[in-house]
Amino acid sequence: MSRSRLFFIMPFGVRQAGEPPGEHDFDDFYHRLLRPLAIREGWEPLRIDEVVTPGLVTTQALQEILTADLVVADVSSPNGNVYYELGVRQAIAPTGTVLVAVSGTVLPFDIANQRVLFYQKDFENDTAFAHAFADALREWDGGATQSSPVRSALEQLALVAQGPQVDPANFERELNLKIGRAQNHEQLIAVWHWAQKFSPLPTSGLLALAEGFADANDYTQALEVMTLASTSNPDYEILRMRGFYLRHLDDLESAAEEFQRALELNPNDPETLGMLGGVYKRTGNYSQALNCYRRGVALSPRNLYMLVNEAALAILESPGNPQGGVGLYEALLEFVSLDPRLTEDSWASLVRAEAMFAIGDESGFRKELAEAQRQGARPQDVRSVADQLALLGSAGYQSEMAARLEGVARGIAEDQRSGTQAKPALEKAYGLSEARRLVVHLSDPHFGSIMRDGRAIEMHRFFDGENSVRLSAELVVEIRRAANAGNYKPEDISIVVSGDLTYQATVAEFKLVEAFLQELCQELSLQRQQIILVPGNHDVDWRLAAIDVTHRFDNYLTFVRRFYGKELFEKLFPLIAWDFDIATDRPPANNIVLFSVHGPLAFVGLNSCVFETDQDHYGFVGLRQLDLASGLLEQAPREAIKIAVMHHHLHPFPEVLEAREGSDVWLDLSTVRDAGIVEQRLEQLGIDVVLHGHKHKPQLRETLVRHRMDTQGSTERKLVVSGAGSVGVNSRELEHSESNHFALVEVLRSRREADAEFLRVEWREMSYLPGANWATQQRWVING
Incomplete structure (x- = not known):
């Protein structure tokens, strides 16, 4: 509690x-x-x-x-x-x-x-x-x-409603008005905190408030509201809604118990039977599920939800003998097609689509799915069709077709959820590819320590202990949560680490980074080419630089080659010709450029530490490196979303700079020194997104540099620049009130199009308060 x-x-x-x-x-x-x-x-x-x-x-x-x-x-x-x-x-x-x-x-x-x-x-x-x-x-x-x-x-003075014990009717009216005015999740939370101060609370208001939380996908809060309602009024509808929320929280055993309690109070409620059947279906108890749906059909013979699930469960219960279920689908298709009242009904179109799949008509499925989308089908209804196909395919029924069409349905559900216009979704339903991707942007984990007053001070926050766990374990949970929420498969995920992996760039610190990345790959079923790395200023060995400046990247490059393996390293870093022999010449700093194509995404990793040594500490990219990157980007697919990754930030952050002594100036000297030319060239190269770190605080910008030679409309695509805070440094390196941070960048479309939703950026932060957890502090959707 x-x-x-x-x-x-x-x-x-x-x-x-x-x-x-x-x-x-x-x-x-x-x-x-x-x-x-x-x-x-x-x-x-x-x-x-x-x-x-x-x-x-x-x-x-x-x-x-x-x-x-x-x-x-x-x-x-x-x-x-x-x-x-x-x-x-x-x-x-x-x-x-x-x-x-x-x-x-x-x-x-x-x-x-x-x-x-x-x-x-x-x-x-x-x-x-x-x-x-x-x-x-x-x-x-x-x-x-x-x-x-x-x-x-x-x-x-009757200027506000009295409590429910004194004036229940006016209080209920005020509560419902507050719920109706709530436009977002935060406002619903405020209403809930206000309402909890009173007792007893009206059931109608609690049901409306719980429904609001459920619409915002906060089923935990919805369940809390319904739990309070059930203590004073164990009505079957309240028990049914508690079961519904428990099902969404994956507590299927408790959900089944709530549905059974609701059926004890009202045995002839088709809705509760359907929900209980859904729980049995998710747990693989197909016989019990089919029994629930058959009882529901007997009570409500025209209920499409009951009818379509009865047909599916008949196949799932006997996949080796599917004729009975296929016959039910054929009868359902005839019933839905003949009823004129269902002509413009999106749910009826989805039922027809599923029936088309069951009888083996792939073209008919795509047509009906597109029609449902045109009619405004809800995302959750389209996802339910995808889930049904996944179950049927996993049971061995038309598996290849099921996998193809499941992907089509999930893509359209996402378009509906994000509000994308109809035309692209219709094209996709008829077979055009539209792949989404999840980019997990981490920066500045700072594995390692520093010596102060004769003792080692750890600069990384996360360790396995009584009150914390290692960062890799934290992020595995976080990334799985994001993947499940967006229906992303492991191959849809890229992890970008934009520098400062270590604190002093020692061999021992890079081994900590390697263990961290290995665990992410293993637990999340990722291939190593899905990890994008660039160096930060703390990944440069300043002690080696004091001896021989050309050796300052030795430890970083050795770590990267060991992590990726020789063959993949040479593919990702085609400009590096060093044989890793201690006696041979090192590659120039501006040749440490990564290039990787992952599905519709093309990554170019820039080295913004070209001049980082034991004496000089500032970010710089340089025209030579940008020219080399340009040559690599020519190998990217023409329609690819191009993402540049660098450590230092392009733009200053909105902050007040303190007065400095002597001849020093008021300036953020940690910004890339050649930021203006870098920004200009990245736009010219068609880069869509820049991911960076270094500042230990997040920032999101959309920029468009106009030049005097530009013609009207010559380029209107803004450069999206997303800066991550530090995902792992301890509080010594964070400014007052800053938290640890990482970003989830969802690429919503495989082609960037004007006025269509392009990116969803979610900031996840963990404060330094005791017992703090990762929480979403902000979320944006950016159009193309």
Whole structure:
């Protein structure tokens, strides 16, 4: 069970407080007393300065003020922000607050009648306050620990609805209005946190809220809402929806139990029978599934869902003797084709498509599938046809055709989900290839350590231990999640690591990187050519550079050759002719260029560390390297999506630079020095996407450089530049409030087309808060 959330409103730093006024360190008070006490009592404490999610601070503060289970406000200092936020909390939140203040604080009239827990400035020795504060947290029961006088006044004036116990009809109306106004997942979460403060909650509102979460694919939250509903009203519809959400969370055993409980209350509900049949089908219990669907057909003989699943299960139960199931499909096809009411029905078209497959008519399947798409078939309905074909094919029924048509159906489902226009999907249904790809963009893992004050300081965050696991294990779970969500097969995935694999470029550190990449390949069933690597400034051995500057890439190149193997290395790095003999000349730095074609994607990996040595630390690519890359890109398929990978960033980040001493200038010197010419040439080379790292924070840009010789419309394709933060460095190398980060870049189309959705970029971040998990902080869809 998740911890209750406790939000602190208080001044920051050292302020005047108490009577007589004296200095008081509020940060010290929070970190040394309030926060540890809250954690000990089972709360999840938070101050606004600890929020790491990108966004407006004022919006984030208001969200926490509204949704936190409990708010603690320190009113020791006449701080305008504290009193403003306290007023907002007491106006909009039905549950209240705990007020604390330094002993001697003179309280304003408006809050003088509220209970306040006073503490001594010598708070570490103030056991009376510690006990009182712990008791307040321990005794909180989800209701109003401290009454909300503003909210009470608004209720008495009928300006807001009273609680469900006082005015259930108006409260239910207000709850449904809030749910109806919620336009996204975050707003639904806010409504849910608000609603939980009241009891009892109306069943209609809970059903609507759970449905909203399910539409946003948050089945965990939907299940939580339905669990609350079931405790007060074990209605068969609530039990059925709990089973539905459990099924989507892959807890099939619990889902079956919920459906069976629902059938005990209403044995003649075809919808519950269909859902239970679906669970049995997913677990391979085809006999029980067929029984459920036959009962459903008997109760609802015109129900297409029951009829089509009865036909499929008849084949799955007896794949060696499929005639009975094929006969049911033939009868279903006749029934659907003759009913004029089903002519313009997308679900009926999908049923006809599946029946066409069952009788061996591939052309008919493609035609009906395209027709369903034209009629606006829902993505989940098209995916259900793909799932059905996959089951039938795996059982040995027309396996080759099933595999072909399953891919066609999944592609159209994705087009429907992303809102792609109809024409390309129709072309695809009739056989044109349209492959999607998932690019996992990692950067700056920084495996290794540095010596400080005579001891080794690890610069990498993730290790197997009591409170953490190694990075490879974290990412295997993450990439599988993304692959399952997007129906990506292992061969559809590319992993890009844009430099700074190590911290000091030692042989031992590169062996850690190799073990990391080997585990990703093994666990995710990836081939090594699906891994794209470029060097970063920390992958240059500065100690070797001090001896012989031409040897600075020795350890990196040796590692890359060992990881890929000699044959694949020579294919991916065709410009490197070095025989790896210690006595022979090393390749020029601008020849360390990777070129790889993976399906519709063509990768070119650039070395932005051309001048990185023990003395010079700055990014640079150079025209010579860009000319060499141009020659390699000529080998790419004409319609390929071209992705350039480099370590240093092309563009400055929006940030305030501190004043420097002497003749130094205010400038981000870590940007590629020749960024202007690099950006221009990449556009001229037809590069679609640039992936980079180095900055340890994410950034996404779309750029289009116009030149005075350009004609109108000569080039309109923007360069998409996506920068990843550090996926693995520890907090010493991250700026304040930054998290570890990686990006999921989905290439939605194998051809870039104007006004059609091209990329989906999702940022996954893990903060440094205890027990933090990877979470999506932002997601964008970029048109071509």
